[in-house]
Amino acid sequence: MTSAVRSLPHLNRIWIALAGAALLGAGGVVIAQIEGSDRGIAPIDSSSSYEVGGVTVDVSARDAESARTAGWRVAQRKGWALLWSRTNAQPVSAAPGLSDSTLDSIVAGIVVEDEQIGPKRYIARLGVLFDRARTGQLLGAHGQGLRSPPLLLIPVMWSGGTATSFETRTEWQRAWARFRPGGSPIDYVRPTGTGSDPLLLNEAQTGRPGRGWWRMILDQFGAADVIVAEVAVERSWPGGPVLARFTARHGPDDSILDRFTLRAPNGDGLSALMDEGVRRMDASFSQALRDGRLRPDPSLVIEEEPEELSDDAFAAETMADDMAVTAIAYNVQVETADAAALTAAEGALRGVPGVRGVETTSMALGGLSVMRVNYEGEISGLKIALQARGWRVEEGPGTLRIRRGAPAAPPPNAAPAPAGGPDAR
Template identity: 60%
Template sequence: MIAAFRPARPFPKALGAAIVGGLLLAGGAVVVAQLERAERGVAPIDSSANFEVGGVEVDVSGPNADAARNAGWRLAQRKAWKLLWARANGQPATAAPGLPDSTLDAIVAGIEVEDEHITPRRYVARLGVLFDRARAGQLLGNNGGVRRSAPMLVIPVMWSGGTGQSFETRTEWQRAWARFRSGGSPIDYIRPVGNGADPLLLNASQVGRPGRGQWRALLDQYGAADMVMPVVRLTRSFPGGPVIGQFYALHGPDAKLVGAFRLFAPSSDGLAKMLDDGVRRIDALYGDALRGGGLQPDASLTIEEDVADDLMAGSMAEDVMTDTSIAAPPSILSVQVDTPDATAAAAAEQTIRSIGGVTSASTSSLALGGVSMIRVTYAGDPTAFRAALQTRLNVRAVNVEQAGGPPRPAPIPLPPPPAAGIPPR
């Protein structure tokens, strides 16, 4: 009976080993791909509904552990309220008005335990207090209103072991910025998650690039007007040992230094706390710079060419412009351009801006190595714009379309390749 279940032809062992090995390799590839996807992207905490005051230290005693803890939380609420009032009004905490515990209970949205030690009769902790924005705003001076900055794109860069990383992999520095509650900050941070195209566009090398063309495209894609680059450089004495963090607050496309400081962690277990403290101190540096007028967006990030200067330079004859076309209502055009690299994208955008009658030109969809979309506002007849574009554009234009309104015009013909020995115009 047992022999009846044996196969007539034995299964080759080598083939079986190959199949098993292939399945293991395929499974390993899937696991690695899943780990790679999981290691990118940290969603920031939504702090739009609350004010946060962190790092409130308390040390109280009581008849028992629960009583000591309740007393510590009450004391943290009182301290945090004074700090929040001082931050909102730009005055010392000693000038803050006192509030009864019943009022504080009504406006406090929660207590966040950063670190605590409990004994039978003592409570020592470092707490964060969350205040409801709507309720606390009525008790703060000027309805809790603070001067807000322009939307700032955040690119956190961490240097460790001689390697700089931003969104290429998930770092502790990125986690710290994702944990930071920016609701009470005067800086309007735009914190990318770190997935999708973020690791490619917002890498550590981007911080050192002064070119304005790619910066304008990035800011337009993320809905920002300016950028800040908080940088930390970690130095470890030995694995698991003390960690020294050198922090830098950089701003703008030229990475101007706003401030710098140094923090220390006794071991790797205290790295997260050190980075959280670093985020708060960097935010304070940016806030001080904003109040001092030193955090203004770079004018080169929003350049618009003057049409009159182009006309005076003789561009009207070259661009086949007429007086009636200048007075015509503006047209919104979409130009599709081949952009093999960032230099080609910046060159195409600058060339379009140089055409007379163009009031604005910005890259609405950047695709390096493919076809990018440039949105153009043109004060004149789209036919004249297409004619001027054929004579000027050094990179190959794919198509010009009018957004809305009349039917789309026909694609412009591609210019013939230049003859040998004759450079292109």
């Protein structure tokens, strides 16, 4: 199968990461990028992007090229609305509209999952990648509100009575390497499978409860806990249906978080089956995180002995603590007509003396956005400081509502003040 990366002059920020068959494991650019050695598979780095997949488009135009370009435009708009909806937990219809030029500046790529190109029509299922740094300011949330600690992922595949993790390349390992977790609340630590990984992270290790060995492994990979994604593949007969039983596990005690089963009509659909299994598995881990079941095991944390301080050092540290002023977080509501007004308000708040941090927790273009302001002092002091900088401020319990003030106009038909001071007659 041949592959190509296409771009258009007016969509120079958009690239195509190959269509359908490449994502179904038939080779191509994606697989070539993630397979870095004879044994290991380097995961795709998606830490700098959000991904929205499964965006369907059906566009007609005067020719095939125009239809495809229009289809990408539609995918960008739909993808932005879906991403905003997921991030803010609101309906897709509530997403603020963005111009095509703005979308071009925040879209990092278009992934073609499946496409059909006709003389004047373009039908496709696409994925849209959004640059995290540029998109975060427009989403109204800086990243995910809920985020897990780093979790070491071990993919285990049972096939023919044999369990394999990183000993050889498997479709399950490939699927996890293809997965883009940029929009997931789970902070995955995905080993490449090279070096000592097959010896340390095999199926036998996932069933060992000993904390000492796990501490050494987690420290080596910079993780706080371990999660195991397990799949058992059963083939009815050569070339026949494929049944995959998935199990999500957590921790050295191997606690089960979720189980589900998927089926493919034949072996050709195994790669797509694994991709769907990864997506469902990520949803299971995310739900467990929200439910409070995916918490790091405190027994895996290496407690450090407290450092003994001399009398002089203890006195100096105590004095520094007494002199330190604790910053208090207050909610500030500000009217934001557009993205430029939001950015200007953030900059103005950061410039207020005593403010140690500003974070937008809820964005509403054309309405009231909410910012979390860390201020060294009482809320009354913050109110006075904002008023001194020309803001009109309304105070509530732990909350300020601000908007740009206008100079007060004199009342109509007001008599001029008499000259000569109070003694003038």
